Amino acid sequence: MGQSGSGLKQVSLNLPAKPEDIAALELGSVVYLNGVVYTAREGVYQKVIGEGQPLPVDLTGLSNVNFHCSPAAAQTDDGGYRIGGVTATASFRFSKWMKQWLELTGTKIVIGKGGMPSEDYKKTLAPMGAVYLTTVGYGTGALLGRGIKGVRDVFWIDELGIAQAMWLFDVENFGPFIVDSDLAGNSLFAQHGEQVNANIDQLYEGLKPPALHRYGETGDRTDEVM
Amino acid sequence: MIANETIEKAAYDVMTKAAIDIPEDYLNGIKGMVDMEKGDLSAFVLKAMIDNWEAATEDRRPMCADTGLPRYFIKVGNEAKFDGGFVGFERALRSATARATHDVPLRPNRVHPLWRHDHNNNVGLNAPEVEWSFEPDADWIDITTVHKGGLFGTDYRMLFPGDGIDGIKRFFLDTLIAFGKRGLACQPAIVGVGLGGSKDICMVLGKQAACLRPVGDKNPDPKVAELEDELKELGNNIGMGAMGFVGSSMCVDVHVECGFTHTGGMPMSVHTFCLSSRRATARIHADGSIEYRTDPKWFTPYMRRETIGWDSQEAASSKSA
Numbered sequence: 001m002g003q004s005g006s007g008l009k010q011v012s013l014n015l016p017a018k019p020e021d022i023a024a025l026e027l028g029s030v031v032y033l034n035g036v037v038y039t040a041r042e043g044v045y046q047k048v049i050g051e052g053q054p055l056p057v058d059l060t061g062l063s064n065v066n067f068h069c070s071p072a073a074a075q076t077d078d079g080g081y082r083i084g085g086v087t088a089t090a091s092f093r094f095s096k097w098m099k100q101w102l103e104l105t106g107t108k109i110v111i112g113k114g115g116m117p118s119e120d121y122k123k124t125l126a127p128m129g130a131v132y133l134t135t136v137g138y139g140t141g142a143l144l145g146r147g148i149k150g151v152r153d154v155f156w157i158d159e160l161g162i163a164q165a166m167w168l169f170d171v172e173n174f175g176p177f178i179v180d181s182d183l184a185g186n187s188l189f190a191q192h193g194e195q196v197n198a199n200i201d202q203l204y205e206g207l208k209p210p211a212l213h214r215y216g217e218t219g220d221r222t223d224e225v226m
Numbered sequence: 227m228i229a230n231e232t233i234e235k236a237a238y239d240v241m242t243k244a245a246i247d248i249p250e251d252y253l254n255g256i257k258g259m260v261d262m263e264k265g266d267l268s269a270f271v272l273k274a275m276i277d278n279w280e281a282a283t284e285d286r287r288p289m290c291a292d293t294g295l296p297r298y299f300i301k302v303g304n305e306a307k308f309d310g311g312f313v314g315f316e317r318a319l320r321s322a323t324a325r326a327t328h329d330v331p332l333r334p335n336r337v338h339p340l341w342r343h344d345h346n347n348n349v350g351l352n353a354p355e356v357e358w359s360f361e362p363d364a365d366w367i368d369i370t371t372v373h374k375g376g377l378f379g380t381d382y383r384m385l386f387p388g389d390g391i392d393g394i395k396r397f398f399l400d401t402l403i404a405f406g407k408r409g410l411a412c413q414p415a416i417v418g419v420g421l422g423g424s425k426d427i428c429m430v431l432g433k434q435a436a437c438l439r440p441v442g443d444k445n446p447d448p449k450v451a452e453l454e455d456e457l458k459e460l461g462n463n464i465g466m467g468a469m470g471f472v473g474s475s476m477c478v479d480v481h482v483e484c485g486f487t488h489t490g491g492m493p494m495s496v497h498t499f500c501l502s503s504r505r506a507t508a509r510i511h512a513d514g515s516i517e518y519r520t521d522p523k524w525f526t527p528y529m530r531r532e533t534i535g536w537d538s539q540e541a542a543s544s545k546s547a
Protein backbone atom coordinates (compact mmCIF):
# COMPACT_ATOMS: atom_id res chain seq x y z
CA MET A 1 0.00 0.00 0.00
CA GLY A 2 1.44 3.30 -1.04
CA GLN A 3 4.93 1.87 -1.28
CA SER A 4 5.43 1.83 -5.00
CA GLY A 5 7.12 4.79 -6.59
CA SER A 6 8.25 6.28 -3.31
CA GLY A 7 11.93 7.03 -2.88
CA LEU A 8 11.63 6.68 0.87
CA LYS A 9 13.31 3.81 2.72
CA GLN A 10 10.87 1.11 3.89
CA VAL A 11 11.38 -0.96 7.05
CA SER A 12 9.37 -3.86 8.49
CA LEU A 13 9.87 -4.49 12.23
CA ASN A 14 8.95 -7.50 14.33
CA LEU A 15 7.77 -6.67 17.86
CA PRO A 16 8.86 -6.38 20.57
CA ALA A 17 11.47 -4.33 18.70
CA LYS A 18 15.12 -5.23 19.33
CA PRO A 19 17.62 -2.52 20.37
CA GLU A 20 19.63 -2.98 17.16
CA ASP A 21 16.52 -2.57 15.00
CA ILE A 22 15.64 0.65 16.77
CA ALA A 23 19.17 1.95 16.47
CA ALA A 24 19.02 1.41 12.72
CA LEU A 25 15.90 3.55 12.19
CA GLU A 26 16.61 6.70 10.16
CA LEU A 27 14.62 9.93 10.14
CA GLY A 28 12.04 9.92 7.35
CA SER A 29 12.01 6.14 6.84
CA VAL A 30 8.64 4.43 6.44
CA VAL A 31 7.90 1.71 8.98
CA TYR A 32 5.47 -1.23 9.16
CA LEU A 33 5.02 -3.27 12.36
CA ASN A 34 4.23 -6.94 13.17
CA GLY A 35 3.40 -8.21 16.65
CA VAL A 36 1.62 -6.61 19.61
CA VAL A 37 1.00 -2.89 20.07
CA TYR A 38 -0.72 -1.35 23.10
CA THR A 39 -2.51 1.98 23.51
CA ALA A 40 -2.09 4.39 26.40
CA ARG A 41 -3.05 8.07 26.56
CA GLU A 42 -4.08 10.50 29.32
CA GLY A 43 -6.66 8.25 30.95
CA VAL A 44 -4.17 5.38 31.34
CA TYR A 45 -1.23 7.63 32.33
CA GLN A 46 -3.36 9.27 34.99
CA LYS A 47 -4.37 5.91 36.45
CA VAL A 48 -0.93 4.36 36.51
CA ILE A 49 1.33 7.32 37.15
CA GLY A 50 -1.09 9.81 38.67
CA GLU A 51 -2.92 7.38 40.96
CA GLY A 52 -0.26 4.70 41.27
CA GLN A 53 -2.43 1.81 40.06
CA PRO A 54 -0.50 -1.24 38.83
CA LEU A 55 -0.29 -2.02 35.12
CA PRO A 56 -3.13 -4.39 34.24
CA VAL A 57 -0.79 -6.59 32.19
CA ASP A 58 2.91 -7.42 32.23
CA LEU A 59 4.19 -5.84 29.02
CA THR A 60 7.66 -7.42 29.28
CA GLY A 61 8.29 -9.62 26.28
CA LEU A 62 4.83 -8.81 24.93
CA SER A 63 5.00 -5.29 23.57
CA ASN A 64 7.31 -2.30 23.73
CA VAL A 65 5.20 -0.08 21.48
CA ASN A 66 2.92 2.58 22.96
CA PHE A 67 0.42 3.88 20.41
CA HIS A 68 -1.23 7.22 21.36
CA CYS A 69 -4.43 6.04 19.84
CA SER A 70 -8.10 5.77 20.27
CA PRO A 71 -9.92 3.39 17.99
CA ALA A 72 -13.27 3.73 16.27
CA ALA A 73 -14.54 0.51 17.83
CA ALA A 74 -17.78 -1.08 18.92
CA GLN A 75 -18.66 -4.04 21.10
CA THR A 76 -20.12 -7.01 19.25
CA ASP A 77 -23.01 -9.16 20.47
CA ASP A 78 -20.63 -11.98 21.49
CA GLY A 79 -18.72 -9.63 23.81
CA GLY A 80 -15.81 -9.09 21.42
CA TYR A 81 -14.83 -5.90 19.65
CA ARG A 82 -14.97 -4.72 16.06
CA ILE A 83 -12.28 -2.22 15.11
CA GLY A 84 -13.27 0.05 12.23
CA GLY A 85 -10.27 2.30 11.99
CA VAL A 86 -7.52 3.55 14.25
CA THR A 87 -5.67 6.82 14.20
CA ALA A 88 -3.45 8.69 16.57
CA THR A 89 -4.01 11.56 18.94
CA ALA A 90 -1.60 14.49 19.39
CA SER A 91 1.36 13.32 21.48
CA PHE A 92 2.90 16.57 22.69
CA ARG A 93 0.44 16.84 25.53
CA PHE A 94 1.76 13.61 27.10
CA SER A 95 5.28 14.95 27.75
CA LYS A 96 4.89 15.15 31.50
CA TRP A 97 4.23 11.41 31.83
CA MET A 98 6.77 10.04 29.32
CA LYS A 99 9.86 9.57 31.49
CA GLN A 100 8.08 7.58 34.21
CA TRP A 101 6.07 5.65 31.66
CA LEU A 102 9.10 4.49 29.71
CA GLU A 103 10.85 3.49 32.94
CA LEU A 104 7.83 1.57 34.13
CA THR A 105 7.01 -0.27 30.92
CA GLY A 106 10.27 -0.59 28.99
CA THR A 107 8.59 0.97 25.97
CA LYS A 108 10.99 1.65 23.09
CA ILE A 109 8.70 2.94 20.35
CA VAL A 110 6.14 5.68 20.85
CA ILE A 111 3.66 6.23 18.02
CA GLY A 112 1.29 9.15 17.74
CA LYS A 113 0.31 12.30 15.98
CA GLY A 114 2.51 15.34 15.56
CA GLY A 115 5.62 14.20 17.39
CA MET A 116 6.84 15.42 20.76
CA PRO A 117 8.92 18.50 21.57
CA SER A 118 12.56 18.01 20.46
CA GLU A 119 13.63 18.42 24.09
CA ASP A 120 11.75 15.24 24.97
CA TYR A 121 13.66 13.28 22.36
CA LYS A 122 17.00 14.58 23.61
CA LYS A 123 16.29 14.32 27.34
CA THR A 124 13.85 11.43 27.67
CA LEU A 125 13.30 9.13 24.69
CA ALA A 126 16.78 8.85 23.15
CA PRO A 127 18.68 8.32 26.46
CA MET A 128 16.27 5.47 27.22
CA GLY A 129 16.77 3.85 23.83
CA ALA A 130 13.36 4.91 22.53
CA VAL A 131 12.21 6.55 19.30
CA TYR A 132 9.07 8.24 18.04
CA LEU A 133 7.12 7.26 14.93
CA THR A 134 4.35 9.42 13.52
CA THR A 135 1.24 8.16 11.80
CA VAL A 136 0.86 9.34 8.21
CA GLY A 137 -1.51 12.09 7.18
CA TYR A 138 -3.13 11.33 10.50
CA GLY A 139 -6.24 10.19 8.71
CA THR A 140 -5.00 6.79 7.50
CA GLY A 141 -7.54 5.10 9.75
CA ALA A 142 -8.65 2.54 7.19
CA LEU A 143 -5.10 1.41 6.28
CA LEU A 144 -4.14 1.11 9.94
CA GLY A 145 -7.45 -0.62 10.66
CA ARG A 146 -6.53 -3.26 8.09
CA GLY A 147 -3.28 -3.92 9.94
CA ILE A 148 -5.11 -4.84 13.14
CA LYS A 149 -5.69 -8.57 13.09
CA GLY A 150 -7.40 -8.77 16.43
CA VAL A 151 -7.97 -7.37 19.89
CA ARG A 152 -5.81 -9.34 22.30
CA ASP A 153 -7.18 -7.58 25.37
CA VAL A 154 -8.71 -4.36 26.59
CA PHE A 155 -8.49 -2.82 30.07
CA TRP A 156 -10.42 -0.17 31.98
CA ILE A 157 -13.00 0.16 29.21
CA ASP A 158 -15.89 0.62 31.64
CA GLU A 159 -14.17 3.43 33.47
CA LEU A 160 -12.35 5.13 30.62
CA GLY A 161 -14.60 4.47 27.63
CA ILE A 162 -13.63 3.13 24.21
CA ALA A 163 -11.50 6.15 23.32
CA GLN A 164 -9.29 6.13 26.43
CA ALA A 165 -9.15 2.45 27.39
CA MET A 166 -5.90 0.48 27.19
CA TRP A 167 -6.10 -1.77 24.13
CA LEU A 168 -3.73 -4.56 23.11
CA PHE A 169 -3.81 -5.16 19.36
CA ASP A 170 -2.29 -7.99 17.34
CA VAL A 171 -0.93 -6.29 14.24
CA GLU A 172 0.47 -7.35 10.90
CA ASN A 173 2.00 -5.08 8.27
CA PHE A 174 0.66 -2.28 10.47
CA GLY A 175 1.46 1.11 9.00
CA PRO A 176 2.63 3.23 7.34
CA PHE A 177 4.45 5.23 10.01
CA ILE A 178 7.31 7.70 9.52
CA VAL A 179 10.36 7.86 11.81
CA ASP A 180 10.35 11.28 13.49
CA SER A 181 13.14 10.80 16.04
CA ASP A 182 16.29 8.69 16.25
CA LEU A 183 18.58 7.60 19.06
CA ALA A 184 20.66 10.77 18.65
CA GLY A 185 17.54 12.74 19.64
CA ASN A 186 17.09 14.38 16.22
CA SER A 187 13.59 15.37 15.11
CA LEU A 188 12.38 15.24 11.51
CA PHE A 189 9.48 17.60 12.28
CA ALA A 190 11.82 20.12 13.91
CA GLN A 191 14.15 20.00 10.90
CA HIS A 192 11.28 20.62 8.47
CA GLY A 193 9.82 23.32 10.72
CA GLU A 194 13.11 25.22 10.63
CA GLN A 195 13.20 25.07 6.84
CA VAL A 196 9.63 26.38 6.64
CA ASN A 197 10.36 29.16 9.14
CA ALA A 198 13.21 30.35 6.95
CA ASN A 199 10.66 31.24 4.22
CA ILE A 200 8.07 32.90 6.37
CA ASP A 201 9.49 36.42 6.61
CA GLN A 202 9.32 36.65 2.84
CA LEU A 203 5.63 35.76 2.88
CA TYR A 204 4.78 38.65 5.21
CA GLU A 205 6.81 41.11 3.17
CA GLY A 206 4.62 43.70 1.50
CA LEU A 207 1.75 43.15 3.95
CA LYS A 208 1.40 46.19 6.14
CA PRO A 209 1.69 45.61 9.92
CA PRO A 210 -1.49 45.13 11.98
CA ALA A 211 -3.46 48.23 13.07
CA LEU A 212 -2.82 47.37 16.70
CA HIS A 213 0.04 45.40 18.24
CA ARG A 214 -1.83 43.03 20.46
CA TYR A 215 -0.72 39.93 22.28
CA GLY A 216 -0.16 37.14 19.84
CA GLU A 217 0.91 39.32 16.93
CA THR A 218 4.60 38.65 17.25
CA GLY A 219 6.75 37.64 14.35
CA ASP A 220 9.20 35.91 16.68
CA ARG A 221 9.14 32.16 16.04
CA THR A 222 12.14 31.19 18.17
CA ASP A 223 10.19 30.12 21.24
CA GLU A 224 7.41 27.96 19.86
CA VAL A 225 6.01 25.22 22.07
CA MET A 226 6.17 22.76 19.21
CA MET B 227 -45.98 14.33 4.74
CA ILE B 228 -42.43 13.18 5.44
CA ALA B 229 -42.29 10.52 8.16
CA ASN B 230 -39.94 10.68 11.17
CA GLU B 231 -38.55 7.27 10.17
CA THR B 232 -37.53 8.68 6.78
CA ILE B 233 -35.70 11.56 8.46
CA GLU B 234 -33.92 9.13 10.77
CA LYS B 235 -32.95 6.83 7.91
CA ALA B 236 -31.55 9.71 5.84
CA ALA B 237 -29.64 11.05 8.85
CA TYR B 238 -28.23 7.59 9.64
CA ASP B 239 -27.19 7.05 6.03
CA VAL B 240 -25.35 10.38 5.75
CA MET B 241 -23.55 9.69 9.04
CA THR B 242 -22.28 6.46 7.46
CA LYS B 243 -21.46 7.89 4.03
CA ALA B 244 -19.64 10.91 5.46
CA ALA B 245 -17.40 8.67 7.57
CA ILE B 246 -16.47 6.25 4.78
CA ASP B 247 -16.78 7.87 1.34
CA ILE B 248 -14.51 10.70 0.30
CA PRO B 249 -16.40 13.42 -1.64
CA GLU B 250 -15.30 13.30 -5.28
CA ASP B 251 -14.63 17.04 -5.56
CA TYR B 252 -12.21 16.80 -2.67
CA LEU B 253 -10.52 13.61 -3.92
CA ASN B 254 -9.93 15.24 -7.31
CA GLY B 255 -8.54 18.30 -5.56
CA ILE B 256 -6.05 16.15 -3.64
CA LYS B 257 -5.04 14.23 -6.78
CA GLY B 258 -4.27 17.58 -8.42
CA MET B 259 -2.08 18.51 -5.47
CA VAL B 260 -0.15 15.21 -5.57
CA ASP B 261 0.82 15.95 -9.16
CA MET B 262 2.26 19.31 -8.17
CA GLU B 263 3.88 18.38 -4.85
CA LYS B 264 7.69 18.43 -5.00
CA GLY B 265 8.41 17.59 -1.34
CA ASP B 266 9.09 13.82 -1.16
CA LEU B 267 7.65 13.28 2.34
CA SER B 268 4.64 15.49 1.67
CA ALA B 269 3.97 13.63 -1.61
CA PHE B 270 4.32 10.27 0.18
CA VAL B 271 1.71 11.35 2.74
CA LEU B 272 -0.76 12.37 0.05
CA LYS B 273 -0.33 9.08 -1.82
CA ALA B 274 -0.86 7.18 1.43
CA MET B 275 -4.06 9.14 1.97
CA ILE B 276 -5.33 8.09 -1.45
CA ASP B 277 -4.51 4.44 -0.61
CA ASN B 278 -6.35 4.96 2.65
CA TRP B 279 -9.49 6.26 0.97
CA GLU B 280 -9.46 3.30 -1.40
CA ALA B 281 -9.14 0.94 1.59
CA ALA B 282 -12.01 2.72 3.35
CA THR B 283 -14.26 2.33 0.33
CA GLU B 284 -13.37 -1.34 -0.22
CA ASP B 285 -13.66 -2.33 3.45
CA ARG B 286 -16.55 0.04 4.28
CA ARG B 287 -14.66 1.35 7.29
CA PRO B 288 -14.10 4.98 8.38
CA MET B 289 -11.41 6.95 6.54
CA CYS B 290 -10.11 8.27 9.85
CA ALA B 291 -10.63 6.85 13.29
CA ASP B 292 -11.14 10.32 14.69
CA THR B 293 -14.62 10.63 13.31
CA GLY B 294 -14.74 14.11 14.80
CA LEU B 295 -17.71 15.77 16.37
CA PRO B 296 -20.64 14.71 14.21
CA ARG B 297 -23.09 17.53 13.55
CA TYR B 298 -26.00 18.35 11.27
CA PHE B 299 -26.84 21.19 8.92
CA ILE B 300 -30.51 21.05 8.04
CA LYS B 301 -32.17 23.03 5.29
CA VAL B 302 -35.94 22.86 5.41
CA GLY B 303 -38.03 23.94 2.44
CA ASN B 304 -40.64 26.51 3.45
CA GLU B 305 -43.36 24.24 2.02
CA ALA B 306 -42.03 20.99 3.51
CA LYS B 307 -44.41 18.97 5.70
CA PHE B 308 -43.09 16.47 8.21
CA ASP B 309 -44.42 14.46 11.16
CA GLY B 310 -43.62 15.25 14.74
CA GLY B 311 -42.63 18.89 14.32
CA PHE B 312 -39.12 20.15 14.94
CA VAL B 313 -38.87 18.36 18.28
CA GLY B 314 -39.54 15.04 16.55
CA PHE B 315 -37.03 16.02 13.87
CA GLU B 316 -34.27 16.62 16.42
CA ARG B 317 -35.06 13.41 18.22
CA ALA B 318 -34.66 11.50 14.95
CA LEU B 319 -31.28 13.16 14.38
CA ARG B 320 -30.03 12.26 17.86
CA SER B 321 -31.24 8.70 17.50
CA ALA B 322 -29.54 8.36 14.09
CA THR B 323 -26.28 9.63 15.59
CA ALA B 324 -26.34 7.08 18.40
CA ARG B 325 -27.15 4.18 16.05
CA ALA B 326 -24.52 5.19 13.48
CA THR B 327 -21.90 5.55 16.22
CA HIS B 328 -22.40 1.89 17.11
CA ASP B 329 -22.91 0.51 13.60
CA VAL B 330 -20.25 2.27 11.45
CA PRO B 331 -18.56 2.47 14.03
CA LEU B 332 -17.82 6.12 14.73
CA ARG B 333 -15.52 6.93 17.62
CA PRO B 334 -17.54 8.03 20.64
CA ASN B 335 -15.75 11.35 20.96
CA ARG B 336 -18.33 13.30 22.91
CA VAL B 337 -17.62 13.62 26.62
CA HIS B 338 -18.70 16.01 29.35
CA PRO B 339 -16.11 18.82 29.41
CA LEU B 340 -15.56 18.62 33.17
CA TRP B 341 -16.49 15.12 34.31
CA ARG B 342 -15.33 13.50 31.05
CA HIS B 343 -18.03 10.86 31.08
CA ASP B 344 -18.85 9.34 27.71
CA HIS B 345 -22.23 7.96 26.64
CA ASN B 346 -20.36 6.08 23.90
CA ASN B 347 -22.90 7.30 21.34
CA ASN B 348 -21.88 10.88 20.49
CA VAL B 349 -25.08 12.24 22.02
CA GLY B 350 -25.03 14.48 25.07
CA LEU B 351 -25.47 18.01 26.31
CA ASN B 352 -25.78 20.24 23.23
CA ALA B 353 -24.53 17.39 21.10
CA PRO B 354 -24.82 16.77 18.24
CA GLU B 355 -25.16 20.37 17.11
CA VAL B 356 -28.01 21.02 14.72
CA GLU B 357 -27.95 24.15 12.57
CA TRP B 358 -31.16 25.06 10.79
CA SER B 359 -31.74 27.05 7.64
CA PHE B 360 -34.66 27.48 5.30
CA GLU B 361 -35.32 27.67 1.59
CA PRO B 362 -38.28 29.44 -0.03
CA ASP B 363 -40.37 27.76 -2.76
CA ALA B 364 -39.21 24.27 -1.78
CA ASP B 365 -40.97 21.23 -0.31
CA TRP B 366 -37.89 19.10 0.37
CA ILE B 367 -35.54 18.74 3.36
CA ASP B 368 -31.74 18.58 3.00
CA ILE B 369 -29.91 16.76 5.79
CA THR B 370 -26.15 17.30 5.74
CA THR B 371 -23.70 15.87 8.20
CA VAL B 372 -20.09 16.80 8.71
CA HIS B 373 -17.57 14.83 10.77
CA LYS B 374 -14.97 17.44 11.57
CA GLY B 375 -12.31 17.10 14.23
CA GLY B 376 -12.34 19.74 16.87
CA LEU B 377 -8.93 20.45 18.33
CA PHE B 378 -6.69 22.29 15.88
CA GLY B 379 -6.75 24.49 12.84
CA THR B 380 -9.43 26.92 13.88
CA ASP B 381 -8.87 30.43 15.18
CA TYR B 382 -10.57 33.81 15.59
CA ARG B 383 -9.31 37.36 15.78
CA MET B 384 -11.00 40.72 16.01
CA LEU B 385 -9.34 42.74 13.27
CA PHE B 386 -10.23 46.38 12.65
CA PRO B 387 -11.27 48.23 9.51
CA GLY B 388 -7.77 49.78 9.37
CA ASP B 389 -6.23 46.30 9.08
CA GLY B 390 -7.89 45.88 5.69
CA ILE B 391 -7.13 43.06 3.26
CA ASP B 392 -3.50 42.93 4.45
CA GLY B 393 -4.71 42.21 7.98
CA ILE B 394 -6.90 39.41 6.63
CA LYS B 395 -3.95 37.90 4.79
CA ARG B 396 -1.67 38.15 7.82
CA PHE B 397 -4.13 36.42 10.13
CA PHE B 398 -4.82 33.76 7.51
CA LEU B 399 -1.08 33.03 7.31
CA ASP B 400 -0.65 33.21 11.10
CA THR B 401 -3.32 30.56 11.56
CA LEU B 402 -2.18 28.16 8.83
CA ILE B 403 1.45 28.36 9.95
CA ALA B 404 0.67 27.95 13.65
CA PHE B 405 -1.57 24.92 13.16
CA GLY B 406 0.08 23.47 10.06
CA LYS B 407 3.26 22.52 11.92
CA ARG B 408 3.42 18.76 12.37
CA GLY B 409 0.15 18.57 10.52
CA LEU B 410 -1.95 19.32 13.56
CA ALA B 411 -4.49 20.89 11.23
CA CYS B 412 -4.28 17.86 8.86
CA GLN B 413 -3.54 19.79 5.69
CA PRO B 414 -4.04 19.97 2.77
CA ALA B 415 -7.63 20.87 3.45
CA ILE B 416 -10.45 23.10 2.37
CA VAL B 417 -9.94 26.29 4.36
CA GLY B 418 -12.96 28.36 5.33
CA VAL B 419 -12.79 32.02 6.27
CA GLY B 420 -15.58 33.86 8.05
CA LEU B 421 -15.54 37.64 7.72
CA GLY B 422 -17.84 39.85 9.75
CA GLY B 423 -20.99 39.01 11.62
CA SER B 424 -20.94 38.99 15.40
CA LYS B 425 -18.16 36.95 17.02
CA ASP B 426 -20.20 33.77 17.21
CA ILE B 427 -21.68 34.12 13.72
CA CYS B 428 -18.20 34.83 12.36
CA MET B 429 -17.14 31.40 13.63
CA VAL B 430 -20.25 29.77 12.20
CA LEU B 431 -19.73 31.36 8.76
CA GLY B 432 -16.10 30.26 8.62
CA LYS B 433 -16.94 26.70 9.59
CA GLN B 434 -19.75 26.51 7.05
CA ALA B 435 -17.43 27.96 4.37
CA ALA B 436 -14.93 25.16 5.09
CA CYS B 437 -17.36 22.29 5.40
CA LEU B 438 -20.32 23.02 3.15
CA ARG B 439 -18.86 24.24 -0.14
CA PRO B 440 -17.24 21.81 -2.60
CA VAL B 441 -13.79 22.28 -4.11
CA GLY B 442 -13.92 24.70 -7.03
CA ASP B 443 -16.96 26.58 -5.77
CA LYS B 444 -16.56 30.37 -5.92
CA ASN B 445 -18.22 33.12 -3.91
CA PRO B 446 -20.70 34.91 -6.24
CA ASP B 447 -19.21 38.31 -5.35
CA PRO B 448 -16.31 38.61 -7.84
CA LYS B 449 -14.13 40.57 -5.42
CA VAL B 450 -14.62 38.00 -2.67
CA ALA B 451 -13.86 35.26 -5.24
CA GLU B 452 -10.64 37.09 -6.08
CA LEU B 453 -9.71 37.18 -2.38
CA GLU B 454 -10.38 33.42 -2.21
CA ASP B 455 -7.88 32.87 -5.05
CA GLU B 456 -5.27 35.13 -3.47
CA LEU B 457 -5.56 33.40 -0.10
CA LYS B 458 -5.24 29.97 -1.72
CA GLU B 459 -2.07 30.99 -3.52
CA LEU B 460 -0.66 32.56 -0.36
CA GLY B 461 -1.38 29.41 1.65
CA ASN B 462 0.25 27.14 -0.91
CA ASN B 463 3.34 29.35 -0.90
CA ILE B 464 4.08 29.01 2.80
CA GLY B 465 6.51 26.23 1.95
CA MET B 466 4.63 23.71 4.05
CA GLY B 467 2.87 20.62 2.78
CA ALA B 468 1.11 17.63 4.28
CA MET B 469 1.93 17.06 7.97
CA GLY B 470 4.03 20.22 8.06
CA PHE B 471 6.78 18.67 5.92
CA VAL B 472 8.47 20.93 3.41
CA GLY B 473 6.21 21.23 0.40
CA SER B 474 3.34 23.20 -1.09
CA SER B 475 0.16 21.26 -0.25
CA MET B 476 -1.65 23.47 2.21
CA CYS B 477 -4.99 24.57 0.71
CA VAL B 478 -7.06 22.40 -1.61
CA ASP B 479 -9.37 25.39 -1.81
CA VAL B 480 -10.23 28.52 0.16
CA HIS B 481 -13.82 29.66 0.69
CA VAL B 482 -14.80 33.01 2.18
CA GLU B 483 -18.24 33.88 3.57
CA CYS B 484 -19.27 37.33 4.77
CA GLY B 485 -21.82 38.72 7.21
CA PHE B 486 -22.65 42.33 7.97
CA THR B 487 -20.72 43.35 11.07
CA HIS B 488 -20.13 46.17 13.55
CA THR B 489 -18.97 49.39 11.90
CA GLY B 490 -15.89 49.53 14.12
CA GLY B 491 -14.70 45.96 13.68
CA MET B 492 -13.59 43.29 11.18
CA PRO B 493 -13.99 39.94 12.94
CA MET B 494 -12.33 37.05 11.14
CA SER B 495 -12.27 33.30 11.64
CA VAL B 496 -10.20 30.62 9.90
CA HIS B 497 -11.20 26.94 9.82
CA THR B 498 -9.35 24.07 8.18
CA PHE B 499 -11.54 21.11 7.32
CA CYS B 500 -9.69 17.82 7.71
CA LEU B 501 -7.64 15.73 5.31
CA SER B 502 -10.56 13.32 5.11
CA SER B 503 -13.13 16.00 4.23
CA ARG B 504 -16.18 14.24 5.56
CA ARG B 505 -19.52 15.53 4.41
CA ALA B 506 -22.64 13.94 2.97
CA THR B 507 -26.10 15.22 2.12
CA ALA B 508 -29.48 13.57 1.70
CA ARG B 509 -32.44 15.34 0.13
CA ILE B 510 -35.81 14.02 1.26
CA HIS B 511 -38.44 14.84 -1.31
CA ALA B 512 -42.08 15.50 -0.42
CA ASP B 513 -43.01 11.94 -1.52
CA GLY B 514 -40.51 10.48 0.98
CA SER B 515 -37.90 9.44 -1.59
CA ILE B 516 -34.26 10.09 -0.63
CA GLU B 517 -31.54 11.38 -2.95
CA TYR B 518 -27.88 11.32 -1.82
CA ARG B 519 -25.10 13.66 -2.90
CA THR B 520 -21.89 15.27 -1.61
CA ASP B 521 -22.65 18.92 -2.40
CA PRO B 522 -24.78 20.39 0.40
CA LYS B 523 -25.86 23.40 -1.72
CA TRP B 524 -26.00 25.31 1.53
CA PHE B 525 -25.17 28.85 0.44
CA THR B 526 -28.17 29.51 -1.79
CA PRO B 527 -29.06 33.02 -3.04
CA TYR B 528 -31.62 33.11 -0.23
CA MET B 529 -28.89 32.40 2.36
CA ARG B 530 -26.81 35.26 0.98
CA ARG B 531 -29.69 37.73 0.67
CA GLU B 532 -28.92 41.36 1.50
CA THR B 533 -32.36 42.93 1.37
CA ILE B 534 -35.34 43.01 3.71
CA GLY B 535 -37.67 40.91 1.62
CA TRP B 536 -37.18 37.92 -0.65
CA ASP B 537 -38.46 37.61 -4.17
CA SER B 538 -36.99 34.73 -6.14
CA GLN B 539 -37.93 36.38 -9.47
CA GLU B 540 -36.08 39.53 -8.47
CA ALA B 541 -33.07 37.51 -7.31
CA ALA B 542 -33.00 35.59 -10.59
CA SER B 543 -33.12 38.75 -12.69
CA SER B 544 -30.46 40.55 -10.63
CA LYS B 545 -28.21 37.48 -10.90
CA SER B 546 -28.50 37.36 -14.68
CA ALA B 547 -28.05 41.15 -15.00
